[in-house]
Amino acid sequence: MIRLIKKIFKMKSPALQIGDIAPDFKAQTTEGVINFHEWIGDSYAMLFSHPKDFTPVCSTELSRTAALKSEFDKRNTKIMGLSVDSLEDHERWQEDITDVATLCKGESVNFPLIADKDKKISELYGMIHPGELDNLTIRSVFIVGPDKKVKLSMTYPASTGRNFDEILRTLDSIQLTAQHKVATPVDWKSGDDCIIIPSLSDEEAKEFFVNGWKTIKSYFRLVPDPSKK
Numbered sequence: 101m102i103r104l105i106k107k108i109f110k111m112k113s114p115a116l117q118i119g120d121i122a123p124d125f126k127a128q129t130t131e132g133v134i135n136f137h138e139w140i141g142d143s144y145a146m147l148f149s150h151p152k153d154f155t156p157v158c159s160t161e162l163s164r165t166a167a168l169k170s171e172f173d174k175r176n177t178k179i180m181g182l183s184v185d186s187l188e189d190h191e192r193w194q195e196d197i198t199d200v201a202t203l204c205k206g207e208s209v210n211f212p213l214i215a216d217k218d219k220k221i222s223e224l225y226g227m228i229h230p231g232e233l234d235n236l237t238i239r240s241v242f243i244v245g246p247d248k249k250v251k252l253s254m255t256y257p258a259s260t261g262r263n264f265d266e267i268l269r270t271l272d273s274i275q276l277t278a279q280h281k282v283a284t285p286v287d288w289k290s291g292d293d294c295i296i297i298p299s300l301s302d303e304e305a306k307e308f309f310v311n312g313w314k315t316i317k318s319y320f321r322l323v324p325d326p327s328k329k
């Protein structure tokens with residue numbers, strides 16, 4: 101009903117923002133029916149869309165993500181893909197993805213793919229951008245935390261395959277900064293120096309960073325990666 105009203109009045113849902121609760125849904129997937137929030141449980145999750153089955157860039161992305169699954173596991177992060185294709189197409193296409201694995205340091209798909217034929221989930225998450233691709237999902241990524249809140253969203257055009265190593269790097273930062281009073285600088289990688297969050301006064305910082313810090317500017321204080329102690 102709400103979808104119909106929105107369609108008639110050409111109303112757009114506001115875009116999902118970081119900090120919003122990721123909408124819950126029940127989906128048909130290649131691993132059975134999944135209730136999103138229940139499936140996430142106490143983990144993090146990466147929900148990502150691709151435009152279409154049986155297309156080359158999408159094949160490389162899914163294959164590469166499958167090869168990185170152990171890295172997502174290490175970060176307590178579940179993976180779920182989505183497109184508006186059917187379950188039957190997803191199942192047939194997975195054989196092709198296995199065939200192209202050697203081209204992209206990939207593997208056979210080892211995570212659920214949502215068959216969002218009626219586009220309910222794509223619309224809920226704003227994954228269809230008609231100016232780029234009419235009626236198909238573009239390349240969206242949502243990282244959702246155990247609290248079910250959106251921690252990151254990324255949008256790539258259909259013609260550009262994503263770099264899932266960058267998503268792992270971002271996950272490292274998200275998980276570190278959820279635990280410690282730091283932010284991570286440009287191009288940071290796990291183990292590199294971090295920045296004490298500017299809202300923490302020097303007096304307060306002494307409590308958390310007993311070994312002190314290196315002051316670059318009054319607002320710019322560097323500490324070793326606190327997760328590597």
Ligand code: BEZ
Nearest residue numbers: 151155156157158258259
């Ligand atoms: C691809 O996955 O190859 C692709 C999909 C949609 C548009 C362009 C490329």
